[in-house]
Amino acid sequence: MPSFDIVSKTDMAEVDNAIAGIQREIGTRFDFKGSKCSLERKEQVITIVADNDSRLELMHDFLRTYFTRRKVDPKCLDFSAAPQKASGDSLRHEVKVKQGIDSAVAKTLVKEIKDSKIKVQASIQGDEVRVTGKKRDELQEVIALCRNLEVELPLQYVNFRD
Numbered sequence: 001m002p003s004f005d006i007v008s009k010t011d012m013a014e015v016d017n018a019i020a021g022i023q024r025e026i027g028t029r030f031d032f033k034g035s036k037c038s039l040e041r042k043e044q045v046i047t048i049v050a051d052n053d054s055r056l057e058l059m060h061d062f063l064r065t066y067f068t069r070r071k072v073d074p075k076c077l078d079f080s081a082a083p084q085k086a087s088g089d090s091l092r093h094e095v096k097v098k099q100g101i102d103s104a105v106a107k108t109l110v111k112e113i114k115d116s117k118i119k120v121q122a123s124i125q126g127d128e129v130r131v132t133g134k135k136r137d138e139l140q141e142v143i144a145l146c147r148n149l150e151v152e153l154p155l156q157y158v159n160f161r162d
Contacts, residue, residue, distance in 0.1 A: 002161040003132040005125075006109060006146060008101045008153040010015075010076045013098060016045055018043065018066035021105060025062065036050050036090060046077075046095045049086060056083060063095065073154030100127030103151055109146065116145055138160065 019039050026032045026039075040047045046063070050056035054064055056139040078096040084091040101109070106124045113122040113131065118141050120133035133139050141156050 001132050001134060002136050002160070002162050003130060004013070004139055004143075005158050006101070006129040006131065007127075007156050007158055008076070008098065009156060010072060010097050010099055010154070014070045014072045015067075018063070018070045018072065019046065021069070022059070022062045023064050043098075044097045046097065048093045048095060050091050050093070052090065053091065056093060060095075061120060075152055075154045084137075101129060101153060101155075102127070105151060107141075107152070109149070112149055113142055113145065116142075118142055118145070 019041055022039055024038055026035075032055075035051045035055060036049065037051060037059060038049045039059070040049075045148075048056065048059050048063075050059050060079065063077060067074045067077070076098045078098055079093075081094050081096070083091045083093040103124070106129050109129050110122045110124060113120065118133070118138050120131050120138050120142055122129055122131045122142075131139060131142050133142070139160070145155075146155060
């Protein structure tokens with residue numbers, strides 16, 4: 001039976017390229033001269049250090065812009081943690097890069113697929129959702145349905161098998 005997987009993966013090499021681009025721009029911009037703004041990535045966390053709130057917001061905008069330029073969906077960034085005070089008057093903000101589909105989003109996807117009355121089976125397998133059906137056209141309908149859903153994660157459709 002044909003099947004495919006719905007996953008949410010972020011290319012960390014492209015994330016590194018986006019961060020390198022942001023660091024280059026910070027080094028060349030006039031409004032950042034003499035500031036102690038920086039970005040650093042360790043594992044799945046990007047640490048932003050900025051001098052004040054306005055520069056922190058500008059760094060967030062840089063992240064979204066450069067991720068889009070590198071064809072990485074900015075929805076994979078989790079800005080939910082509050083910025084913390086760092087040395088001096090600077091701020092430190094840890095932004096997480098989301099990988100995988102968490103259980104709440106996976107349950108929502110499965111529920112929406114089942115409510116659509118398309119004759120397919122959707123099952124949660126770890127951090128991905130597998131969809132199987134008898135016809136390829138039904139699977140393509142599910143992909144179209146998932147693209148129209150408002151999900152806070154970037155979704156990819158991989159491992160399509162006939």
